[in-house]
Amino acid sequence: MTGRETTIAIIAGGAAPGPVSERLERAGARVVAAEGRDEAQVIATCAEADVVMVFGLSPFGRRVF
DSSP states (O other), rough: OOOOOOOOEEEEEEOOOHHHHHHHTTTEEEEEEEOOOSSHHHHHHHHOOOOEESSOOOOOTTTTT
């Protein structure tokens, strides 16, 4: 462990934060709502994330990684 907070970006297609976000926050993660309508939004809203979770469809390819 690096001793720093883990940031998790969640692309949920407009769904409200739910139990997954709450559990992650209780475990000490920083959770951010991200956008996934196109690659540019994925890059912009997930740039600082250590982990990206996608619930639904999000169009991204090599450019995002």
